[in-house]
Amino acid sequence: MQRRNLLQQALAIAGASMATPWVHAQAAYPHQPIRWVVPYPAGGGTDVLARAVAEAMRPTLGQQIVVDNRPGASTNIGAQLVATAKPDGYTVLSADNAVLAYNEYLFSKLPFHPEKDFTYVGGLTRFPLVLVVNPNFKEGQSFSDFLAYVRANPGKVNYASPGNGSPHHLAMEMFKFRTRTFLTHIPYRGAAPAVQDVMGGQVPCMFLDLAAGLSVIQSGKVKALAIGSAKRAPLLPDVPTLAEVGVKDSEVYAFQGMLAPAGLPADITKRLNTELNKALASPDVVKRLQDYGMESLAGTPEQFHAMARAEAKRWGPIIKATGVKLD
Numbered sequence: 001m002q003r004r005n006l007l008q009q010a011l012a013i014a015g016a017s018m019a020t021p022w023v024h025a026q027a028a029y030p031h032q033p034i035r036w037v038v039p040y041p042a043g044g045g046t047d048v049l050a051r052a053v054a055e056a057m058r059p060t061l062g063q064q065i066v067v068d069n070r071p072g073a074s075t076n077i078g079a080q081l082v083a084t085a086k087p088d089g090y091t092v093l094s095a096d097n098a099v100l101a102y103n104e105y106l107f108s109k110l111p112f113h114p115e116k117d118f119t120y121v122g123g124l125t126r127f128p129l130v131l132v133v134n135p136n137f138k139e140g141q142s143f144s145d146f147l148a149y150v151r152a153n154p155g156k157v158n159y160a161s162p163g164n165g166s167p168h169h170l171a172m173e174m175f176k177f178r179t180r181t182f183l184t185h186i187p188y189r190g191a192a193p194a195v196q197d198v199m200g201g202q203v204p205c206m207f208l209d210l211a212a213g214l215s216v217i218q219s220g221k222v223k224a225l226a227i228g229s230a231k232r233a234p235l236l237p238d239v240p241t242l243a244e245v246g247v248k249d250s251e252v253y254a255f256q257g258m259l260a261p262a263g264l265p266a267d268i269t270k271r272l273n274t275e276l277n278k279a280l281a282s283p284d285v286v287k288r289l290q291d292y293g294m295e296s297l298a299g300t301p302e303q304f305h306a307m308a309r310a311e312a313k314r315w316g317p318i319i320k321a322t323g324v325k326l327d
Helices: 002-027 045-061 073-083 097-106 143-152 167-179 191-200 210-218 266-280 283-291 301-322
Strands: 034-038 065-069 091-096 118-133 158-161 184-187 205-209 223-227 253-261
Touching (some): 034 045, 034 073, 045 091, 045 210, 045 283, 073 091, 091 097, 097 167, 097 253, 118 143, 118 167, 118 210, 118 266, 118 301, 143 167, 158 167, 167 184, 167 253, 191 205, 205 210
Parallel strands (some): 034 065, 034 091
């Protein structure tokens, strides 16, 4: 009997010692670098923001966050990569309007569902889009002149965007729908070449996000006619809102947040959300957001999820009404 008791005690001690490393490993998240997938090319606004926030998160997380650019297919390549990754907290996604609100209506079939296949970690930022024209476009010296001209010349005015399905593309499609006008879409591979051609006069106009466009607007390289925010932007106080110039129900923002694969454990979601909110409140990131007219979306996962799904419900009828499809 005594020998049996000794054996049971030895087994119990051995079992406890074997379990201890597993418990410690679970408690030590993160114990390896985190991959942050950005579904856009390096150097764009989404990429720059992700890198700034990742750097601000690194000290308190105690691990590197490696940005992995996976552009293509209107963000679907990067989004699918994260949707099918292991839900262990080591793969996250920069998700914008395309992933969260547009693509489920723009594509007949997606390889993922924006609600079912992701864990919503938290919001990053949102920033309004601005209708801009080349300053030498004589028919666009004011919003009323521009609107009158495009109405009188359906299909003859081209507009640029960073690509099919981008917030900039859909902003103009909403504008066309609300104003009953027709402009011809010229998609580019990224915001930089699109803006360059508007500045150069090859394309007369586009919707430009405030984050990427503030400097070229303030320098006079493009002329801002109206902004898609609910109120005038403090950095562009002389630019009227679309509502002020008569285009109602046309608020257009680009917004971004962090997603992870569905099934991410609640404790890891909470840790990432906490560190994300700390980063958004750090002095360097706060200054960057202010300098580019960005609004912080710091908050809970539930708040970000509710906002994203509300945007999807708002945009669904608009996309269907415009008939825009990407497949």
